[in-house]
């Protein structure tokens with residue numbers, strides 16, 4: 001089976017980088033196809049710490065280019081998607097004789113505030129933890145802290161909204177389609193994919209983009225039959241989620257005695273997210289899972305700060321991902337560069353290939369712009385850069401307007417609880433009202449699956465966001481997995497078996 005079109009670009013990988021490049025390219029008028037072998041964001045892009053941040057720690061490694069670009073992106077991304085991205089203040093406690101002297105941290109934060117791009121986010125300030133509520137959950141030895149700005153993002157939704165926007169701009173998006181092979185044939189690439197039903201299709205494109213994240217080298221070796229396959233260093237990072245450790249809306253930035261840093265972040269109303277670790281990884285990225293050693297490390301490190309210790313039995317959920325870092329030969333995992341590298345491949349007259357190594361969620365939009373510069377050089381430029389001011393689906397309201405959106409949604413659908421309305425606005429923004437359509441009471445939302453998840457939302461996700469399994473819905477499109485019992489998950493699974501094929505075939 002062939003899709004019959006000679007696309008300009010074929011993108012391998014539906015993580016943030018693949019979807020970001022596909023969206024940017026489609027918006028410039030290129031004909032684009034993208035294949036994701038599993039679900040969107042099922043790789044690294046749903047396993048992050050979920051911060052839109054400059055990366056204070058990277059200043060220690062003199063990564064000024066990356067930090068400046070990332071700092072500049074914070075407010076641009078917030079404006080593009082104020083439903084899934086919002087500012088967060090971080091409390092960084094310090095003590096005499098701590099890991100880094102206070103003056104050094106202050107200097108880092110001064111640079112952070114002034115390197116560029118900060119117009120709306122408040123600057124750093126010093127806190128007296130004896131008086132400030134941020135001191136309450138901490139051990140009394142912490143008397144002072146710095147408080148600075150960064151941002152929060154729903155990572156998996158950022159990916160799917162880029163995929164949606166790419167599709168709305170004409171991209172041909174294939175989920176659950178693994179790229180099996182890609183060969184240069186005449187003036188283009190001949191690409192073979194296999195879908196979830198085992199059907200093999202062929203596609204043609206003038207240029208190929210390898211944005212397979214942790215699989216980028218596997219794609220080079222397996223799909224492209226190449227030998228240059230040691231470009232990325234895989235570094236595992238794990239997180240734990242525990243019942244809420246503090247009520248304050250601010251997050252904490254902790255420095256561990258081994259020089260690493262970690263975050264404790266308010267999460268999904270009732271929880272605290274703690275992470276991350278940094279260890280070299282050599283296995284299959286698909287099978288990654290938190291290790292006992294990482295659990296102990298995270299609990300021990302957080303308990304150095306919180307008065308009430310974090311115990312392994314407090315963990316309600318954990319997740320793990322691998323950073324596909326460009327291998328710059330650094331000796332320690334946490335020292336490997338977080339910057340991205342784009343490499344164009346192919347000699348004169350040959351159909352080009354662009355490989356994407358590394359990258360962060362925060363810099364995905366700039367990475368895509370840089371990729372489009374290379375694509376323009378290789379196959380001819382089309383259209384100017386356009387994504388900086390363009391809203392993602394549902395994000396067409398003022399940056400500080402989420403509260404107003406919640407109020408308006410409850411005004412129109414008064415049967416929604418405050419919590420339910422807030423969640424819908426935080427997931428779907430202005431699309432929430434479209435999803436609820438003409439509902440007059442909760443029964444119009446259809447079957448209730450648990451938590452605040454109803455049939456209307458499930459159908460929206462299947463029809464508009466390529467959701468297929470309960471995992472897609474409970475752990476990527478939403479985090480309702482934290483609130484459903486095992487029986488409720490099983491009921492959702494059997495419901496989906498009945499509807500997915502029917503709806504997605506339409």
Ligand SMILES: Cc1cc2nc3c(=O)[nH]c(=O)nc-3n(C[C@H](O)[C@H](O)[C@H](O)COP(=O)(O)OP(=O)(O)OC[C@H]3O[C@@H](n4cnc5c(N)ncnc54)[C@H](O)[C@@H]3O)c2cc1C
Pocket residue numbers: 012013014015016017018035036037038039040041042043044045046047048049050051052053177178179180211212213214215219223235236237238276321322323324358359360361362363
């Ligand atoms: C623990 C951790 C914490 C992080 N925290 C942050 C943070 O707070 N802020 C931040 O900005 N960044 C953070 N990052 C970095 C960020 O998450 C990653 O850089 C980013 O998600 C990488 O995206 P990607 O698209 O390159 O890879 P992925 O998201 O892994 O996407 C690659 C996709 O390619 C698909 N694929 C592979 N092979 C094929 C094939 N043959 N055919 C079809 N599809 C294929 C895979 O299924 C996968 O979905 C963190 C990373 C980790 C691991």
